[in-house]
Structures are given as structure tokens and as C-alpha cells.
Amino acid sequence: MELEKLTLQHVDVQAVLVPLNRPVVSRVGLYEEWPLILIDLHTHEGVVGRSYLAPYLKQSVAYLVPAIHDLAKAWQGQSLAPVDAYQTGRKSLSLVGLEGMSLIAVSGLDMAAWDALAKAANLPLAALLGGSLAPVPAYNSNGLWLTPLDTLAEEAAALVEEGGFTALKLRLGRAKLDDDLTAINNVRDAVGDDVKLMCDFNQGLSLGDALVRCHDLDDEGLYWFEEPIAYNNLTGYAQLTGELATPVQLGENFYGPRAVYEALLAGAGDYMMPDLMRIGGVTGWMRAAAIAGVAGIELSSHLYPEVSSHLLRVSETGHWLEWQDWCDLIVAEPFKLQDGHLLIPDVPGNGLAWNADAVARYRFEP
Numbered sequence: 001m002e003l004e005k006l007t008l009q010h011v012d013v014q015a016v017l018v019p020l021n022r023p024v025v026s027r028v029g030l031y032e033e034w035p036l037i038l039i040d041l042h043t044h045e046g047v048v049g050r051s052y053l054a055p056y057l058k059q060s061v062a063y064l065v066p067a068i069h070d071l072a073k074a075w076q077g078q079s080l081a082p083v084d085a086y087q088t089g090r091k092s093l094s095l096v097g098l099e100g101m102s103l104i105a106v107s108g109l110d111m112a113a114w115d116a117l118a119k120a121a122n123l124p125l126a127a128l129l130g131g132s133l134a135p136v137p138a139y140n141s142n143g144l145w146l147t148p149l150d151t152l153a154e155e156a157a158a159l160v161e162e163g164g165f166t167a168l169k170l171r172l173g174r175a176k177l178d179d180d181l182t183a184i185n186n187v188r189d190a191v192g193d194d195v196k197l198m199c200d201f202n203q204g205l206s207l208g209d210a211l212v213r214c215h216d217l218d219d220e221g222l223y224w225f226e227e228p229i230a231y232n233n234l235t236g237y238a239q240l241t242g243e244l245a246t247p248v249q250l251g252e253n254f255y256g257p258r259a260v261y262e263a264l265l266a267g268a269g270d271y272m273m274p275d276l277m278r279i280g281g282v283t284g285w286m287r288a289a290a291i292a293g294v295a296g297i298e299l300s301s302h303l304y305p306e307v308s309s310h311l312l313r314v315s316e317t318g319h320w321l322e323w324q325d326w327c328d329l330i331v332a333e334p335f336k337l338q339d340g341h342l343l344i345p346d347v348p349g350n351g352l353a354w355n356a357d358a359v360a361r362y363r364f365e366p
Helices: 058-075 082-092 101-120 149-161 177-191 207-216 234-243 257-266 281-295 305-312 356-362
Strands: 008-026 029-043 048-053 136-140 167-171 196-200 224-226 248-250 321-323 336-338 341-343
Touching: 008 058, 008 356, 029 058, 029 101, 048 101, 058 082, 058 101, 082 101, 082 281, 101 281, 136 305, 149 167, 149 177, 167 177, 177 196, 177 207, 207 234, 234 248, 234 257, 257 281, 281 305, 305 321
Parallel strands: 136 167, 136 321, 167 196, 196 224, 224 248
Antiparallel strands: 008 029, 029 048, 136 341, 336 341
16 A cells, blocks of 8 residues: 655644533642634645643644644645654744743644654544544543532543543642641542542652641552652652652643753653643654653553544553543543543544534634
């Protein structure tokens, strides 16, 4: 079989602002709406690759969209080769920094390019990358924020029912230890001890406070402590990892695969969880997964469940998929859940297509 050669024609980029079913209430802020940048990469051969970015802040869209257009313009008329584009795109932006919005823009185009290649090969992305389709273990990250304690039990039970989940994410880091303990107990009373609780502090603690708080919670049987301190304090993470019995999770704020390598060298963290818009899209993920695989460190995903599900299927130490429905409103066919697993559709590409009516409804101009 001869794969169809693809050449980039142009890229369409549009922004939407979607409401959240359960507002995000965390140490990093309150979010009732979520900005998304939708990317349609058109080729001369008629194949369209799709991806999206979720840059947290509505105002960041105004900076990212022009960067995406600039990168695409430099690539226009050339063969679609995402690994080459990843390299040249990063180099072209090196004078303004290899992290932050530069890499986010590169990542968005990278994911769309891989989708186009998989469609041209008539294969799901996981299959194009050498893997196969199977249900991916997922935990529900759709709630249990720093909301009133008396709401957590009912919400936890609802989260389990959303997809037969056996694992949930609970946010911690309230002002008082007793409130964190009450949050854990309220959730456990509602869902039972067999449901795993991944706990996220959203970088809300200083190192000193984290040492005290995490030691106090270390015998609560939690599945992991996620980002108790600032993501780039690798020395602090190494200390926490060495002292705590509960595994330490970090990595969603790592820019590029080399950051995973640096964390592993520092002994910072028991688990890693790359975020596709920061790690470098599909290309960056595959490089990060190779580093984690060599080290035997289990790799979970952060957001982007549609594309992440494909990549977890081809990662040597693939672990848990973080599931949330924040993009379901604008996706034509949201991925299905079954018995706590995300089901990857058996269609060419990554499975993303847009709900045109919803996009028109929630579209905004940065």
C-alpha cells in the first residue's frame, strides 16, 4: 500500500468559549468557561487534520492564534512531516523561548498534522503509531474541586455513575488539614474504599506546608499526591518523593520532553503526566514516553482525552487517562465511556470532528 503524500495548503483557526458543567474551583483560580482553539489543517490532497488547544486563559488566545498562523505560513506548500515541523518550528521560535506559548503553538499544529497523516493512511492514530485499539483506563476529573465540603459526597457518587468509574480526582489544599480530611472522608463515604482517589493540590502549597500536609495525609490510602508545590521546584519534589509513602505525580506543566528527563535525573516524582499542548503534541509525547519507558516511570495524561487515549496505547508505561467532558459540547461525536474506560473509536485519525452548530454558538473573537 502506498501512503498518500500530503502537502500543507492552509490552516483555519477559530476560538470558542464553552461553559463548564461544574466550574473549576482550585488554588489556581475559578473558571466557569473554558477557551478552546480549534485547528483545521487543510492539505492540497483534501485531507483535513484536526486538533484543539485548551490554553486556560481567554486572553491567551489573542497571542496563540497569530503564532499558529505564522508557523503554518512557513510550512505552506511543503510535505506534511510533523517531526520535521516540530524541529523547525521550535528552532524558529528559539529567540523568544522554547517554552510557553511558542511550544503550545507548535503542539497544536503537530497534533493536527498527525491526524491528517493517520487519515491519509486510513488508520486510527494509535494504529499509525504501531499500536492497537483497546479501552483505556480512565479516572473522572470532572469535579470534586475546592467547593463546599457538604457537596462532595453527592458529587462523587454522580461522577462514578458518569462512566462506571473506579477512580476519581479530588482536589486538596484547603486552609485547614481537618477540611482536607473531611473532604476525603465525605467522598469515601459516598463511593466506598474501592474507588481510587487521585488527589491534586494544583501547586497550591509551599514546600514547607507540603511537607507537613502530605505527611499528615500519607496514611489516608490516596492513590497519588499531584503537584503539591510549584512544578519547577524539582529539588522539593525529590524531597517529597523520597519521604512520602504515597506516590508523587507531576509533569502537566513540563514544556518539552527534556523536562521529563531532568525530573527523572533529579529523582522528582514517582509518576509523570504530560500535557499535550506543553509537551510538544504527539511528537513531544512520543519522545517523553520513550524517556519514561526507559526509566520505568508510569505515564498518565493531562486533559486532551481524545488524542491522549491513542498515545497511551503506544506508550510503554502508559498508566491512567484523565477524563473530563469540557470539549464534548463542540465535538461532533464525543468518545464513549464504559466501565471506567474510554473507548477509542475505530475511525481514521484521532477521532476529532467539530459540531458546527455548537462552534458557531460558542465562537468568540480574541
